[in-house]
Amino acid sequence: MANVIVNRVKEFLKRFPPFSFLNDDALTLVAEQVEVRFIAKDEFLFLQGDPAQKFFFVLKEGTVHLTEKEKEEVQVMEVCDEGDVFGVLALLGRRPYILNAQAKEDSLIYAIPVAAFEKILQENSRVALYFAAGFASGQVVVRTDLSQSQKARTTFKEVSKDAGLLIFTGQSDLNYSSQVLTCAQGTSIQEAVVAMAEKGVGSIVITNLKQHPIGILTDKDLRNRLIAKNKNYDTPIDELMTSPVITKKKDAAFSDLYLTMIKNRLHHLIFTEDGSPDSPVTGILSDHDILLSQGNSPAVLINALLNTWDLSEMAKIRERAEHLLRYYLENEVSMDFVANIISEINDTIIRRAVQMACKKHEAAHPEASKVKFCFMSLGSEGREEQLLRTDLDNAIVFEDVPKEKLESTQAYMLLIASDVIETLLACGFEACPAEIMANNPKWCQPLSSWKELFSDWIHSPNQEALMNATIFFDFRPIIGHKVLAEELSEHIYNEIAGKSIFLNFLAKNALLNPPPLGFFRNFIVEKSGEQKDKFDIKLRAMMPLADIARLLILSHRLIGINNTFKRFEKLADIEPNYRELMLEAGKAYEILMRMRATEGLQEGNSGRYIQPEKLGKLQRQLLKNAFAPIDELQKIIRVRFQLDYFGS
């Protein structure tokens, strides 16, 4: 039995991965072999190039910097704080250390003998994955595979009870009746049927004196067992009922209920107090209830949207899509799929909103309503990345009309746009604070004006032009005459072709937000205001990636790929030299999207600001890993677009 000292070591270790994945016995074995070491401020635990020790390390107290010395310059690669695991090269490959470990304040270190861990590494796949995914500090070499990180993340999560039934959204939507029609044993069929008819239900539960369910009789039984068999209406119900009955507790997991019904071919499942047939009836669940509860599957939602013209109904459906999103996030459904589904639902709502507006106004504007137009989504919705109902960014492009008709045409388009925006707001979307919306006359223009606008931005890229570019260059036609949007795309690429200076500006813009790499302790957080001490995941992590993807895609003159992670996938194909990095960046973006959406759903906001200390150790490490490609890409862009020689 472990003594007090071993227990103290255990208690500390088990708070942190990978030790948290060990069972008690394994952890005791590890704790018994720990060595507590002390390194005073400025002392080194190991040096770059030193042969690997027989230990790897966990920081118990203090601060340790992992630094890299290149020529004469020492760069801090990582700051370890309490619970951080480092120096794992010893464990992984017994290669010499690639970094220095130096105490920045007096530090206590738990040294874990590699020998104590080797067996665990082989036998415990979660621990193995922890190291393979590069979650330990200073694991520069192994770190570059984010797919391992993602895999690890999924593995480390508690396996959801009904992961196999992804189309279902969980219990909360399940409606069942708690008013159950019952009758006593020995009741005649005649009496039972009258009661069923009175209540308008298709089933009756037969109970004993204690109200325990004995059997059930349904409409179908009346057909098959009574009329077809030509039995007398005075027959006691006991002779015709299905008995015994299968029962469950009403708070059983949805998948459990559903599978029970499928396996036993039940149309009705009886709920009892304790779930056994030997306790009183509390409710009944029909297969119809189940069908209704499946209403949150994407196909059903989209179908429902296509079948309604009612605003409040649309709002409700969009609300249900949020449940769907939550469910997908909880179950680690691939981001590609999730983004697709949610974008499709958003697009369907926008289309329906436009149709509703046209229907309402076209009669009063016979001429203007004949003008072809295209409603476009911009920004994150344009990139098919808008999971939460954050800012609306959209615009209308309409075909060129004779000068004298321009005013009235634009007025009509604005009328449509205002209605659409109102519909979207009613569906829970937020208005764009910068008013980049189709109901703003500036962004509701004929094709020729749009072309001029883009030409202007490309020819004289000032700060405002660049900001607009980052939003407008991700436009995507949603409904209407898509040729208009395509023509605009073509125009843009022709304009860019001769103007490499514009790409330089765009590149400069993409480097405005360096990632907070390797500084977890000093996460770059907001310094003041409402979001003080929070980390801006959009500005610091997502925008740099989206900007880089857009820039590179534009520089390769590729059309039609709007999604940031798909852009990176495409870039991986056309830049084989950087294939790995591009794939990494795409995955990092997916991880960030997922984190932001999860945060937003939890907090009921945009999810943009994350409190670093609220993240679990693993999440922080995951986020840390996701930053690595940003830094790499920014370095490449700096060289490729020669930004060091490019003044402002």
Added chain:
Amino acid sequence: MSYKKSFESGFSWIISAVDMGLFDFLRPKQIPKAAFIADYEALFEKKIAAVRPISQLTFIILDTETTGLDPKKDYIISFGAIKLQQFTIPISSSKEWYLKVPIANAEAIQVHEIIHTLSPMRLEDFAQQFLKYVGTDILVGHHVGFDLAMLEKALRPFGLKKLLNPVLDTQYLAMRLEKGPHFDSSMGKPGEFALDSLCKRYGIELDDRHTAAGDAFLTAQLLMKLLKLAEKKGINDYGTLMR
């Protein structure tokens, strides 16, 4: 009820009384010396060289839990200890032993038998294993005089007169490092050099439960920090440390 000396403050006279040999007259004069005591005493023929650097010394940091504060009447209930070498504390060297206590004091252990599932040792087994464990290493403790008095009492029935190991008191070491060698502890603030205060001052996380082993572990961590501080002040070998 059992006693941890760190809870109390009114016992320092006991230590000085022990140190001054005032209890010597209580010892029965001739107890036959057990073989393991003779073996232990034989180890001390060679002395540790004064110039041996601190990093080459082995320290045994120990603590006891007793039935009371009077070495004359009271007994050790539990003993905890751990080693320190080269600024490293191997957890595998940790010991936590529970002792069988004479019937008269059984009340005190009842509480402990509920808490501790470790089975108590016979006194003779303890005496043998203790001496084997400590060898000639430096014994360290916080207010260690009391613990040594209790240990010597426990070992006396087997013929031990005195523990021969070098002794280092972390409370004294902390005072020496912080206030200088001539500091008069009666001038300081009460409790300023108690284990809890020192741990707080040196950034060592405290555990809320006081056990012999737990306190030994805390003291060991404190010792590491004090030794590092001592090195900076030029106290870097056995001679200057034990001065």
